[in-house]
Amino acid sequence: MNRVYVIGAGAVCAIGGNLEESLRSLEAGESGLVPAPASLTGTGLPVGLVKESDAVLEAGLGIPSYRLISRTALLGMKAAREAWKSAAPKIRRVGRIGLISGTSVGGMDLSEKYWKGHRDEIRSGRPLGEAALDYLRMHACGEGTAAIAEYLGLGFDFVTTISTACSSAANAIMLGARLIAAGELETAIVGGADALTAFTINGFNSLMIYSGKPCRPFAEERDGLNLGEGAGYLVLSSSSEGALCEVAGWANVNEAFHQTASSPEGDGPYSAMTKALSLAGLDPSRVGYVNTHGTATPGNDASEYAALRRVFGSKLPPFGSVKNLIGHTLGASEGIEACFCAASIAGLTSAWGRPDCILSNAFGFSGNQTSLVFLKCGEPSEAVTVDRKEIEPVPPAGFKRTSRGDYDLVAEVKISEGEEPDYKAIIKNANLRRRMSSLIKRGVAAGLECLSSAGMLDSEGKLKEELGGLITATGFGFLEDTLKFGDSIIDQQEKALNPQPFMQSTFNTIGGQLAQLLGERCYNMTYVHGRSGFGAALADAALLMKEGSGPVLVGWFEEDNAVSDSVLRQLGRKVLPHEARFMLLRAK
Amino acid sequence: MEERNELVQKLKGELIDALNLEEIDPEGIGTDESLFGAEGLGLDSIDALEIILLLDRNYGIKIKNPAEGKEIFKTVGTIADYILAHKAE
Structure with missing residues (x-):
C-alpha cells in the first residue's frame, strides 16, 4: 500500500x-x-x-x-x-x-x-x-x-x-x-x-x-x-x-x-x-x-x-x-x-x-x-491496516480485465421503461415508496431484485450479509425532476416551491434510498460521467474488493428523456441506455 | 363544531393528495392520530414542508419557521384548529 x-x-x-x-x-x-x-x-x-x-x-x-x-x-x-x-x-x-x-x-x-x-x-x-x-x-x-x-x-x-x-x-x-x-x-x-x-x-x-x-x-x-x-x-x-x-x-x-x-x-x-x-x-x-x-x-x-x-x-x-x-x-x-x-x-x-x-x-x-x-509528513502513523486480498490490479478505466478472473458476477437484474414490475411487492416500505419518482422506483427495485436473486436478502427483506459497497452511475440522472423544479422556479417566480423534485434530482438518490431501505451503512458512491461512469463504478467496486470488502452492488440508471436524447444525438453521441441495471459482484 | 368536522374531512383528503399517501383513505386517518413518528402515520420533515405549502396554497396561512410545524402538525385535528384560529386574522 x-x-x-x-x-x-x-x-x-x-x-x-x-x-x-x-x-x-x-x-x-x-x-x-x-x-x-x-x-x-x-x-x-x-x-x-x-x-x-x-x-x-x-x-x-x-x-x-x-x-x-x-x-x-x-x-x-x-x-x-x-x-x-x-x-x-x-x-x-x-x-x-x-x-x-x-x-x-x-x-x-x-x-x-x-x-x-x-x-x-x-x-x-x-x-x-x-x-x-x-x-x-x-x-x-x-x-x-x-x-x-x-x-x-x-x-x-x-x-x-x-x-x-x-x-x-x-x-x-x-x-x-x-x-x-x-x-x-x-x-x-x-x-x-x-x-x-x-x-x-x-x-x-x-x-x-x-x-x-x-x-x-x-x-x-x-x-x-x-x-x-x-x-x-x-x-x-x-x-x-x-x-x-x-x-x-x-x-x-x-x-x-x-x-x-x-x-x-x-x-x-x-x-x-x-x-x-x-x-x-x-x-x-x-x-x-x-x-x-x-x-x-x-x-x-x-x-x-x-x-x-x-x-x-x-x-x-x-x-x-x-x-x-x-x-x-x-x-x-x-x-x-x-x-x-x-x-x-x-x-x-x-x-x-x-x-x-x-x-x-x-x-x-x-x-x-x-x-x-x-x-504532516513524517508524523508517525500506521498507514493503513486493511486486509488486502490478492486481486489482479484493475485498470481504472475499464473492467474487462478483472471481470474474467477476479470476481464473480453473482446476479444481474435489468428493468426497462415500460416493463415495470409490481413495485408495491418489491419496495415494501410504503412511506419511502410513495415519494419515489418512476426512475427512483425502477432503480431501487432493480437493486433489491438483484440482491434478492443473489440470495442476499432474508424473508423480511433485510441483508443476510454486509455489503462492501453500493455504487451507482448515470448520465443525466433524474432529468425529469430537474426540469420540473426548473419549471417551478420560472412559473412561480421563485416562491412557495415544492422541494420534492429538487431533493429527488440529486444524483445519489437511488443509492441513498437503497441504503435507507436496507439499513446498510456501507460505502456509497455515484458516478456521473456519461457511459464511462459505469466503467468507473465497476472499477471502484473492483478496488473495494481488492481492499478486502464484501460483495458490492453496482448499478446504472437512466431515464427515457427527449431532452437528453436530443442533446446527445446532435452532439453525434450515442443515446444512453434507458434502463436500471444492477449487478452484484463478489471477490473470488 | 360542524365547521371543524367539515374542515377535518377536507384536510384528510388534501393530505392524502399532497403527500401521495396512496394506500390510505380518509377514514384510515384518525383525527387525533399522530401524523409524525413511528406510532402514527410516520410522516417526516419533508412532509412537514409539504403541509406548510398546502396551508399557504389552500388557506393562505404562512408558516415561516419550519420548527413551528412540530406543534401545529401533530394531528389532523391540531392542523384544523390552527387553520380555524388563523383564518380570522
Whole structure:
C-alpha cells in the first residue's frame, strides 16, 4: 500500500481568486457573503460569490470568448491549473495520472439560463439549433470534467466525475487517494467545482434551510445555510517530494437515516470520522483541528457536534467551519476546504493554529458522509491496516480485465421503461415508496431484485450479509425532476416551491434510498460521467474488493428523456441506455 | 363544531393528495392520530414542508419557521384548529 501525498493545491472561492489570496482572507476572517445578484436570483439571499465574471475568468484562462463554457468548468479549470502549476516542479515522474472531479449540478449555470427562454422548443424533441446546443451541451456533470481535462492537456489515463451532492469533492479526493494507495495511479488531480445557480439556491430555500442572513455555523441561533461557489483541487502523488502533507485516512459511509435530515445522535458522521482515523492508524487525540461540514443548518450542526463529542469525548480539539466566509460550495466544498487543510499543515496559514493533523468532514444528501485525515509528513502513523486480498490490479478505466478472473458476477437484474414490475411487492416500505419518482422506483427495485436473486436478502427483506459497497452511475440522472423544479422556479417566480423534485434530482438518490431501505451503512458512491461512469463504478467496486470488502452492488440508471436524447444525438453521441441495471459482484 | 368536522374531512383528503399517501383513505386517518413518528402515520420533515405549502396554497396561512410545524402538525385535528384560529386574522 503506497502512502498518498498532497504536492499541489489550488482554489478559487468567494474570499480569493487563488489559494494564496483565499488563505489571506481566511486568516483575516473576511467574509465573502453578499446579497445574490439579480441576474442569478430575485431572492436576494446571501451567497458566497466568486468576484471574477465569466468573461474575466475566460480571459485569465486564455479561452476564446466564442466558446461557451459553464461557469462550473471555468472555476474548475482555474483551480485545477493553479494546483497543477504548484505541483509540476516537484514531479520527477508523472506516471499514470487521473483527474477526478466532484460537482453537484455540473453545467446547470449555463443550461438553466437557456431553459428559461426556450423550454418549449427544447422539450419538443425537435432538432436543436446551434445556440441551444451550446448552452445545453455542458449540462451533464461529466462534460465539465472533460473540459477541465482537455484544458489541462496532461494526457490523463483516467478521468471521471463523482456526484454525491455536498460530499462530491471529498469523495473525489478519497477515490484519488485509494487509487494511488493501491498503485493504480501515481498522480491524481482531485477536487470539485460548482457555480451558483438559481436551481440550487431555490432548492435549499424550498427546503426552508436557507438563511436570509449571513450564516452562523454552530451558533445557538443559527437558522440555515448560505450557498457559495468555487472550485478547489489537490494534486496527489505517491512521491513525498515537496509534499504539503499526507492524506493518511479516509472513509465514506451512508447514514441510512433520511434523504435530507441528519440523525440527532450523529451516527453517520461518527462512523465516518472513526473509520477514517482508524484507517490512518491514529488515535483521536492526535487530531489538532477539525474542519467540520458545519453548514449552519440546525440539523447538520447538531448532528455533527453530537458525533464530535462521541469521537473525542471531553478532549474536543479546536473545530470550525469556513461556510460563514465562503458559503456552502456544495460539490466543491471539500475541494476548497482540503486546500485550506493542506496549507494549514504545511504552515502556509495560521488561521487554524499549527495543527499537525486535521480531520475534515463533508456530508451530502441521501446520507452520504465522508471524512478525510490530513497529516504532516513524517508524523508517525500506521498507514493503513486493511486486509488486502490478492486481486489482479484493475485498470481504472475499464473492467474487462478483472471481470474474467477476479470476481464473480453473482446476479444481474435489468428493468426497462415500460416493463415495470409490481413495485408495491418489491419496495415494501410504503412511506419511502410513495415519494419515489418512476426512475427512483425502477432503480431501487432493480437493486433489491438483484440482491434478492443473489440470495442476499432474508424473508423480511433485510441483508443476510454486509455489503462492501453500493455504487451507482448515470448520465443525466433524474432529468425529469430537474426540469420540473426548473419549471417551478420560472412559473412561480421563485416562491412557495415544492422541494420534492429538487431533493429527488440529486444524483445519489437511488443509492441513498437503497441504503435507507436496507439499513446498510456501507460505502456509497455515484458516478456521473456519461457511459464511462459505469466503467468507473465497476472499477471502484473492483478496488473495494481488492481492499478486502464484501460483495458490492453496482448499478446504472437512466431515464427515457427527449431532452437528453436530443442533446446527445446532435452532439453525434450515442443515446444512453434507458434502463436500471444492477449487478452484484463478489471477490473470488 | 360542524365547521371543524367539515374542515377535518377536507384536510384528510388534501393530505392524502399532497403527500401521495396512496394506500390510505380518509377514514384510515384518525383525527387525533399522530401524523409524525413511528406510532402514527410516520410522516417526516419533508412532509412537514409539504403541509406548510398546502396551508399557504389552500388557506393562505404562512408558516415561516419550519420548527413551528412540530406543534401545529401533530394531528389532523391540531392542523384544523390552527387553520380555524388563523383564518380570522
